[in-house]
Amino acid sequence: MNKKDPRVQQTFEMLQGGFTSLIQAMPLEQITIKKLTEASLINRTTFYLHFSDLQDFILQYCETIFTKWTEISNHAVPTPLHRSLDETYPGLVNLLEHIKQEKIMYSCLLVEHRLPQFTIQLNEWMKKYTNQGFGVIQPAPHFDDYEREVREVHILSGTIGAIIWWVKHSFPITSQRLARN
Incomplete structure (x- = not known):
C-alpha cells in the first residue's frame, strides 16, 4: 500500500473508521470484509487493491x-x-x-x-x-x-x-x- 498517495491514505482512514466502529459493535470473529467495506463506504474491489485479506488489513x-x-x-x-x-x-x-x-x-x-x-x-x-x-x-x-x-x-x-x-x-x-x- 502506497501510504503517500492521498487517495490511498483516505481509503485506509475510511477503513480504519469502519473497523473501529465494527469492533465496538461486535467481536472480531463476526467482522467480514463485506461488513468492513459497507461500514467504510468503499467497495470490496478497492479493499482488495490494498489488502490480500482481513488479517492483512x-x-x-x-x-x-x-x-x-x-x-x-x-x-x-x-x-x-x-x-x-x-x-x-x-x-x-x-x-x-x-x-x-x-x-x-x-x-x-x-x-x-x-x-x-x-x-x-x-x-x-x-x-x-x-x-x-x-x-x-x-x-x-x-x-x-x-x-x-x-x-x-x-x-x-x-x-x-x-x-x-x-x-x-x-x-x-x-x-x-x-x-x-
Missing part, C-alpha cells in the same frame, strides 16, 4: 496504531537513566493520555474484543520502548540472560496489565500516577 491497522504510539512517545523528553522508581516515564504518560483520549477504541482493543494481533504487537512495542522511549532502568549486572528475560517479561506483563486495568475501570487514577506506579 488488521496487521496494517495495528502497525498504524503503534506508529502513532512511537510518535507520541518520541515527543517526550528522553530520560537516559532513572535514578528512582518513583520517577514517571514522560513517554508513558504521553501514551496513557492518548489512550485516555481514544478510550472507546482502546477499550475495544484491550478489554472487550481483544485482538490477538494487537496484543502480540503491543508486547513487542512495549519491549522496545521500555528500553528506549520510556527511559532505561539501569540493568543489574548479576543477572544472567534468563533472569534478565524473566524480569523483562514480568515488568512488561505488569505494565500491560496495569494499562488494561486502567482502561477497564474507566481511568480511576491519573495517567501520571499510573505511570509512576
Whole structure:
C-alpha cells in the first residue's frame, strides 16, 4: 500500500473508521470484509487493491496504531537513566493520555474484543520502548540472560496489565500516577 498517495491514505482512514466502529459493535470473529467495506463506504474491489485479506488489513491497522504510539512517545523528553522508581516515564504518560483520549477504541482493543494481533504487537512495542522511549532502568549486572528475560517479561506483563486495568475501570487514577506506579 502506497501510504503517500492521498487517495490511498483516505481509503485506509475510511477503513480504519469502519473497523473501529465494527469492533465496538461486535467481536472480531463476526467482522467480514463485506461488513468492513459497507461500514467504510468503499467497495470490496478497492479493499482488495490494498489488502490480500482481513488479517492483512488488521496487521496494517495495528502497525498504524503503534506508529502513532512511537510518535507520541518520541515527543517526550528522553530520560537516559532513572535514578528512582518513583520517577514517571514522560513517554508513558504521553501514551496513557492518548489512550485516555481514544478510550472507546482502546477499550475495544484491550478489554472487550481483544485482538490477538494487537496484543502480540503491543508486547513487542512495549519491549522496545521500555528500553528506549520510556527511559532505561539501569540493568543489574548479576543477572544472567534468563533472569534478565524473566524480569523483562514480568515488568512488561505488569505494565500491560496495569494499562488494561486502567482502561477497564474507566481511568480511576491519573495517567501520571499510573505511570509512576
